Amino acid sequence: MTAKRLGWAVAAMGVLLACIYLFLYAPIFYVIYTSFAADIVWPFPPAFSMAAYGDLFTSSLYGDALRNSLVLGLGSALLSTVLATGGAIGVLRHRSRWRGLALGLFLTPLFVADLLIGISTLAFNARVLDLPGNMYSAIAANAIPGTSFAFLIILAQLVRYDWAMDDAAMVFGAGPVRCFIEITLPTIWPCLLGAFLIGFILAFNNLEISFYNLGAIPTLPSVAWGSLRFGLGPELFALAAMVNFIVFAIFGVMYLLMRYKIVRFGYRETL
Amino acid sequence: MARGSVSKGGLGTSAMTGIRSSLARRGQFRFACLAGPGALFIVVALLLPLLAIVVFSFWRTESYELYADWNLDNYRVLLGEPAYRIFFLRSLAMAAAVSFVCLVFAWPIAYFIAKHGGRYRLLLVLLLAAPFFTGVILRITALQGLLGPIGLVNMALAELGIGPVGMLMYTPLAAGLGLFYLFVPFMATAIYLSLANFNFELLEVAKINGARPWRAFVEITWPLNAIGTAIGLVLVFIPCLASALTQRFLGGPNATSLGMSLAQQFGETGTWALGSAMGVFLFLASLAGILVVRRTIDLKRAGFTGALGA
Numbered sequence: 001m002t003a004k005r006l007g008w009a010v011a012a013m014g015v016l017l018a019c020i021y022l023f024l025y026a027p028i029f030y031v032i033y034t035s036f037a038a039d040i041v042w043p044f045p046p047a048f049s050m051a052a053y054g055d056l057f058t059s060s061l062y063g064d065a066l067r068n069s070l071v072l073g074l075g076s077a078l079l080s081t082v083l084a085t086g087g088a089i090g091v092l093r094h095r096s097r098w099r100g101l102a103l104g105l106f107l108t109p110l111f112v113a114d115l116l117i118g119i120s121t122l123a124f125n126a127r128v129l130d131l132p133g134n135m136y137s138a139i140a141a142n143a144i145p146g147t148s149f150a151f152l153i154i155l156a157q158l159v160r161y162d163w164a165m166d167d168a169a170m171v172f173g174a175g176p177v178r179c180f181i182e183i184t185l186p187t188i189w190p191c192l193l194g195a196f197l198i199g200f201i202l203a204f205n206n207l208e209i210s211f212y213n214l215g216a217i218p219t220l221p222s223v224a225w226g227s228l229r230f231g232l233g234p235e236l237f238a239l240a241a242m243v244n245f246i247v248f249a250i251f252g253v254m255y256l257l258m259r260y261k262i263v264r265f266g267y268r269e270t271l
Numbered sequence: 272m273a274r275g276s277v278s279k280g281g282l283g284t285s286a287m288t289g290i291r292s293s294l295a296r297r298g299q300f301r302f303a304c305l306a307g308p309g310a311l312f313i314v315v316a317l318l319l320p321l322l323a324i325v326v327f328s329f330w331r332t333e334s335y336e337l338y339a340d341w342n343l344d345n346y347r348v349l350l351g352e353p354a355y356r357i358f359f360l361r362s363l364a365m366a367a368a369v370s371f372v373c374l375v376f377a378w379p380i381a382y383f384i385a386k387h388g389g390r391y392r393l394l395l396v397l398l399l400a401a402p403f404f405t406g407v408i409l410r411i412t413a414l415q416g417l418l419g420p421i422g423l424v425n426m427a428l429a430e431l432g433i434g435p436v437g438m439l440m441y442t443p444l445a446a447g448l449g450l451f452y453l454f455v456p457f458m459a460t461a462i463y464l465s466l467a468n469f470n471f472e473l474l475e476v477a478k479i480n481g482a483r484p485w486r487a488f489v490e491i492t493w494p495l496n497a498i499g500t501a502i503g504l505v506l507v508f509i510p511c512l513a514s515a516l517t518q519r520f521l522g523g524p525n526a527t528s529l530g531m532s533l534a535q536q537f538g539e540t541g542t543w544a545l546g547s548a549m550g551v552f553l554f555l556a557s558l559a560g561i562l563v564v565r566r567t568i569d570l571k572r573a574g575f576t577g578a579l580g581a
Contacts (some may be wrong), residue, residue: 006484013383017395020380020455024402027413027452031405034416083309090305094298102306105313110505111557112317113513115530116324116550119537123327123547124320127337144317147309152502156464176301190393201403207516212537224408240405247404251394258390 028244035237052234061223062235068135069219073204075139080146080199081192087147088154089184093163109148114208117144122212133215141213142203149202150195157191321554328548337543345548355532355549362529363556365443365518366511369450370458373507374500376451377458381499382492384459385466396463399456407453411520414449418521441523449517454510458503465499497568504564509557529553 035052056062087106091099109117121141125131161184169179185192203210207221214222220239227233257263328345331338349355384395402410418424419440469492477487493500515530522528533553536546 009484010383010387013379014387016376017380017383020376020459021398023452024399024456026417027410028402028405030413030416031409034413083312086305087309090302090307094302094305095295096299096302098302098306102302102310105310106306108313109317110502111509111561112321113509113530113553113557115513115515115533116321116553117317119533119546119550120320120324121316122537123543124323127327127543128319128323140312140316144313147313151309152461153464156468159468194393194397197397198400201400205403205406207407221406221408224406228408236409240409243404247401251398251401254394254397255391258394261390 031237032241032244035234035241037234052238055233056235056238059235061218062220062239065218065220065223066239068214068217069204069221071135072138072142072206072210072219073200075135076142076146076203077196077199079139079143080150081196083143083147084150084154084195085192087151088158089180092155092158092161106151107148109145110152112144114145114206117141118209118212121209125213133213133217135214135217138210138213138217139203141209142206143199145209146199146202149198153195153198154188154191157188161188324547324550327544328551330544330547332542332544345545348545349548349552355529358527358529358532359552359556361443361526362512362514365447365450365514365526365528366508366560369447369454369511370504370508372447372451373455373458374504377455377462377503378500381459381462381466385463385469386471392467396460399459402456407516410452411449411517414452415520418445418448441521443522443526446518446522446526449521450511450514453517454507457506461503461506462496462499465496465502469496501564501568504568505561508560508564512557512560513553 036049084106087102090096091103091106096102118141121137125133125137131137165183165187166179169183170176174182205221207225210219211222211225218226220236224236227236327337329341329343331340331342331344384392388395425440473491473495474487477491478484482490513530513533515528515534518526518528519531529549530553533546533549536542536549
């Protein structure tokens, strides 16, 4: 009887998960749908047009914005993943009386809202360093919360990591760097990739931090913000739709890889 | 070389302590190399700017310029003006409510992914994060398009003859729904990351010993994953407390938040000193929220091996 009731509970959780996915993706589908609509203000009843996609490729503003967003996202994700990997390994592997302090520092950004990071870095850059808005300070500022997220993700995975393998490699004379590349990295790469991906997404689409640090450099969110005054341009919907097509394609490939067990992404059958 | 000195000196002599201290020093050095850059980065990029905000909050702005004459006027305005108090209390209530609702929804879905996701677990978690590839503004506008007066939901209801539902248009409820939409993935992911390290066999042990599923959850699963819950609560509460965009688009006139007002000080009105004071206030409120989370949730048992050690 208990097993049957548990079965119901599992089914209910599954249905809830499906509902949450539906809720999360409804606006995404709406964006995709609207990108094909002839009139984005009155998208119903449907009237389709590809005009938005044509305009997207002829306009230079969106190309620049996309490029800047990509640079910002990749730079920030790289910086935060590198810093967080070092931090997580250091905190887990080496005893030090500074361990608690380091742990606290790496987690501090979680306690500071994006808006606050944005305005404080703006105030610091503008009034203390006398620095105008630029891409480097935007990358650094976006990497602040990115580092925390990456640190958490990597830490959660590394807790299970067996350091005896590294010790074994060291006994056989491998240096710390070689040991990391040949032993640690092949095991933990999925979580580094996850941390990088999260850092990228957050920085790519960040408005509140980037807005205050970039000055006049356009990124996708700032272009969206700027165009709100006249109503969002249909090109933005088209661009978002294309980004989502790519994401869905990647997920499709991941599903196939998992389905046919070509890549395990860190999953072990015995767990 | 180190090994040689051991064999000469024997165990428990000064040579041994020498090795131990040199090993410890090497550990310290490696620790500094690994964790140092990140820690330094946080200090320079985050703590110094926050310190600057604290300093500026005691200064004065006049026609968009900051002047360094120390005073408490900003705080006096902030505490004296009823409008700011309302914005603050409203943001606080909203953040608390959204955090709670996110918690209630995130636990079952994170549990389902961790326990029953099988080899698709990573994909299922990434599916929670993928909406972030679309910008916040676009998603909020799309939500507006779905929920708003001419949105899909209300059009469908009108077709059915029920008429538009006012509750979903420009009300605090709509803003809350928007915040839930934006932040439930954070909560679910945090809880999932904790559950991914949770040994589900403990539940089998509980079952063998006669515990009902609910009791096993309350006594084992929940306390051992309290760290995930706590991190999730922080990840939702802090940005909700500061949120400005969602309220602006979905909330209507009765949802003006602390974040909106704060952003205004650094934008339109250019009163940086007052804005800084609001920032300090926001930070203190966030800290208070975190302390409440720490008080309510017992983190002592939340270690990854808590039950095994006890």
